[in-house]
Amino acid sequence: xxxxxxxxNAPLIGVPGxxxxxxxxxxxxxxxxxxxxxxxxxxxxxxxGISLRPHVKTHKSVEIARRQVAAGxxxxxxxxxxxxxxxxxxxxxxVLITSPAVTxxxxxxxxxxxxxxxxxxxxVVVDNPLNVAELARAAGELTHPLDVLVDYGAGYNRTGAATxxxxxxxxxLVAAEPRLRLRGLQSYAGxxxxxxxxxxxxxxxxxxxxxxxxxxSAARRQGLNFDIVTGAxxxxxxxxxxxxxxxxxxxxxxVFMDAEYATVLANGGEPSPFDVSLFVQTAVVSTNAADWVxxxxxxxxxxxxxxxxxxxxxxxxxxxxxxxxxEHGKLMVPKGNRPALGARVEFVTPHCDPTVNLHDAYHVxxxxxxxxxxxxxxxxxx
Numbered sequence: 001x002x003x004x005x006x007x008x009n010a011p012l013i014g015v016p017g018x019x020x021x022x023x024x025x026x027x028x029x030x031x032x033x034x035x036x037x038x039x040x041x042x043x044x045x046x047x048x049g050i051s052l053r054p055h056v057k058t059h060k061s062v063e064i065a066r067r068q069v070a071a072g073x074x075x076x077x078x079x080x081x082x083x084x085x086x087x088x089x090x091x092x093x094x095v096l097i098t099s100p101a102v103t104x105x106x107x108x109x110x111x112x113x114x115x116x117x118x119x120x121x122x123x124v125v126v127d128n129p130l131n132v133a134e135l136a137r138a139a140g141e142l143t144h145p146l147d148v149l150v151d152y153g154a155g156y157n158r159t160g161a162a163t164x165x166x167x168x169x170x171x172x173l174v175a176a177e178p179r180l181r182l183r184g185l186q187s188y189a190g191x192x193x194x195x196x197x198x199x200x201x202x203x204x205x206x207x208x209x210x211x212x213x214x215x216x217s218a219a220r221r222q223g224l225n226f227d228i229v230t231g232a233x234x235x236x237x238x239x240x241x242x243x244x245x246x247x248x249x250x251x252x253x254x255v256f257m258d259a260e261y262a263t264v265l266a267n268g269g270e271p272s273p274f275d276v277s278l279f280v281q282t283a284v285v286s287t288n289a290a291d292w293v294x295x296x297x298x299x300x301x302x303x304x305x306x307x308x309x310x311x312x313x314x315x316x317x318x319x320x321x322x323x324x325x326x327e328h329g330k331l332m333v334p335k336g337n338r339p340a341l342g343a344r345v346e347f348v349t350p351h352c353d354p355t356v357n358l359h360d361a362y363h364v365x366x367x368x369x370x371x372x373x374x375x376x377x378x379x380x381x382x
Contacts, residue, residue: 082381
């Protein structure tokens with residue numbers, strides 16, 4: 001019978017040195033480092049009087065979401081209904097779906113999910129008057145109003161109303177509909193999260209907070225209350241707690257970090273407050289070339305949208321990775337310091353979220369010991 005990596009590696013749980021015996025490629029979590037990241041963000045939010053609703057698009061894991069909630073998060077943010085379904089099924093409270101649901105199949109799934117959860121534990125965003133009307137009709141099947149936030153484009157405009165006037169128009173429509181309950185405003189600026197210059201990122205985030213505060217004030221003058229103002233990400237988490245513009249943070253990548261975020265948050269001379277806790281372990285499968293070795297991790301193993309993986313362990317730090325096909329990577333190594341055939345080489349992921357979505361399971365390690373294997377519950381869930 002065919003076996004997947006998870007089945008092959010399961011007998012290594014608890015075996016001393018099992019981390020170094022894994023069938024590869026394997027997605028790894030360093031449990032102490034991830035736990036510290038979760039605790040640090042929770043403590044940061046608590047100390048500043050702001051709520052935390054972390055994005056599960058990063059990890060897609062019920063187990064990790066449970067740990068975030070146990071540490072103090074009020075719930076989770078999900079991009080897709082599939083992620084939200086996995087979280088509700090796993091007993092996670094306070095689920096916010098951050099992208100509009102607009103098709104008949106999505107309406108049906110949303111209502112079924114809201115029926116399964118407690119009232120108020122499933123929220124959705126809107127950015128179009130037609131969507132408001134369609135959601136209201138669908139919500140007629142519920143015994144309680146469906147909780148709705150108005151989505152503001154925040155300069156990124158992937159989704160969201162483009163202007164303050166349109167936000168207020170949508171808020172008024174939601175508030176006037178008895179089958180819906182206006183809960184707040186979403187303003188997530190993904191375009192700000194990876195601005196490398198701390199000074200430029202800070203200025204851009206401050207401008208957005210000023211805009212958000214203006215929208216909230218204008219809504220209040222019209223008798224529209226945004227109890228929730230949600231947004232911010234890992235790259236702006238420490239900026240968007242200023243001026244009380246937001247009531248909660250949606251940061252997600254802090255739990256794992258990756259090559260890009262580690263660079264962004266370290267800019268300005270201070271070390272990143274979060275540690276890289278996510279790695280991909282590969283094995284050297286060929287050593288026949290003069291200037292490189294080949295590892296068994298390629299474009300089906302790592303995201304390709306944010307540069308290349310960085311060597312973490314098992315090879316000279318001066319080694320450089322290059323994509324070498326679907327299943328292979330080229331590791332260019334210094335002369336005289338080539339890893340042997342079968343040697344394990346671990347990498348920091350270029351972009352954690354899409355890398356996670358390429359794997360079925362996490363191999364959870366403490367030091368050299370494999371302590372658990374967790375499924376990536378919402379992998380590929382739309």
